[in-house]
Amino acid sequence: MSKIIDGKTVAAKVLDECSQEIETLKNRGITPGLAVVLVGDDPASKVYVGSKVRKCAELGLHSRKIELPADASQEEVLAVVEELNEDAAIHGILVQSPPPPHIDEEAIVRAIDPAKDVDGFHPENVAKLALEDASGFVPCTPAGCMRLLKEAGVETSGAQAVVIGRSMIVGKPMALLLMSKEGNATVTVAHSRTKDLAEVSRRADIIVAAIGRPEFVTADMVKDGATVIDVGINRVEDASAKRGYRLVGDVAYDEVAPKCAAITPVPGGVGPMTIAMLIANTVKAARQSVS
Numbered sequence: 500m501s502k503i504i505d506g507k508t509v510a511a512k513v514l515d516e517c518s519q520e521i522e523t524l525k526n527r528g529i530t531p532g533l534a535v536v537l538v539g540d541d542p543a544s545k546v547y548v549g550s551k552v553r554k555c556a557e558l559g560l561h562s563r564k565i566e567l568p569a570d571a572s573q574e575e576v577l578a579v580v581e582e583l584n585e586d587a588a589i590h591g592i593l594v595q596s597p598p599p600p601h602i603d604e605e606a607i608v609r610a611i612d613p614a615k616d617v618d619g620f621h622p623e624n625v626a627k628l629a630l631e632d633a634s635g636f637v638p639c640t641p642a643g644c645m646r647l648l649k650e651a652g653v654e655t656s657g658a659q660a661v662v663i664g665r666s667m668i669v670g671k672p673m674a675l676l677l678m679s680k681e682g683n684a685t686v687t688v689a690h691s692r693t694k695d696l697a698e699v700s701r702r703a704d705i706i707v708a709a710i711g712r713p714e715f716v717t718a719d720m721v722k723d724g725a726t727v728i729d730v731g732i733n734r735v736e737d738a739s740a741k742r743g744y745r746l747v748g749d750v751a752y753d754e755v756a757p758k759c760a761a762i763t764p765v766p767g768g769v770g771p772m773t774i775a776m777l778i779a780n781t782v783k784a785a786r787q788s789v790s
């Protein structure tokens with residue numbers, strides 16, 4: 500029987516740690532503040548942005564939600580980022596990804612003050628992650644995956660880890676964390692050009708799936724007793740579901756779970772951790788702004 504790693508419980512623990520630090524900062528006259536910028540009206544993005552802002556309110560954080568129309572220009576988005584860089588009440592800035600295609604996302608990310616880059620996407624923070632300099636911001640989703648492994652008691656040191664996906668948001672930073680002096684795993688990164696992926700992934704003690712394809716990882720790709728972290732969030736149409744769709748991960752949960760030592764569900768796995776780590780990064784940004 501596999502152990503289900505409950506992301507909601509671990510996220511609640513992370514947020515509980517945050518609330519103690521928020522209290523301490525508030526006693527010093529600092530309320531951590533997060534700004535979330537959304538360009539366009541992608542429905543999934545709206546859901547995520549809404550839950551980030553709601554979580555801030557729950558924890559007594561200051562937050563701002565800046566919504567720009569889908570046809571906003573590059574200059575308009577940059578102007579918003581520059582204003583937020585100057586706003587002393589804002590310690591964290593997040594520009595929801597992906598922006599509409601006419602927006603140069605990399606240029607936007609570079610414009611964010613690295614000290615407020617709570618997504619950890621700015622080149623300065625990417626470099627700090629690679630250098631294992633703890634003063635930087637680690638991208639929220641892979642940081643959340645590491646915390647889930649730790650809380651579930653999964654030993655990463657010496658383990659064979661296979662990360663499927665090499666995006667700058669998930670796959671690449673995940674690989675860096677697993678291979679770091681903290682993770683000490685032997686890491687393989689697979690992607691769309693990987694030959695015989697099933698053979699590669701079957702070697703893994705730990706699989707992190709960040710592909711963006713519903714139920715892509717099937718039972719034949721997983722070794723008995725492996726741990727599987729499913730980062731995927733895919734909406735699939737389902738007329739019988741309340742909203743007309745349901746969420747499925749990148750892992751075929753029903754057939755993979757029985758083979759695993761431990762597995763994260765979707766929803767309720769990595770997703771809640773991403774939000775918790777975003778709050779943790781915002782608190783860290785606020786703390787570092789005064790020390």
Ligand SMILES: NC(=O)C1=CN([C@@H]2O[C@H](COP(=O)(O)OP(=O)(O)OC[C@H]3O[C@@H](n4cnc5c(N)ncnc54)[C@H](OP(=O)(O)O)[C@@H]3O)[C@@H](O)[C@H]2O)C=CC1
Nearest residue numbers: 640664665666669690691709710711730731732769770773
């Ligand atoms: N739970 C959470 O908090 C979050 C969830 N997500 C979800 O995670 C998933 C991945 O997100 P993200 O990293 O941004 O996605 P991207 O589309 O940026 O990257 C997907 C990666 O998967 C690889 N890939 C695609 N098809 C295959 C294939 N057939 N075989 C092997 N590799 C393949 C791609 O390879 P190549 O580089 O060669 O194209 C790429 O590296 C999505 O479902 C997303 O919704 C994302 C962020 C946060």
Ligand SMILES: Nc1nc(=O)c2c([nH]1)NC[C@@H]1CN(c3ccc(C(=O)N[C@@H](CCC(=O)O)C(=O)O)cc3)C=[N+]21
Nearest residue numbers: 546547593594595596597618732766767768770771773
């Ligand atoms: N600049 C930027 N930073 C991000 O961190 C970022 C982004 N852009 N773009 C999109 C992805 C995706 N992402 C998620 C966050 C929370 C859940 C989450 O809370 N999921 C819930 C379910 C939510 C639902 O019901 O839809 C769960 O898995 O249980 C999912 C996905 C952050 N991302």
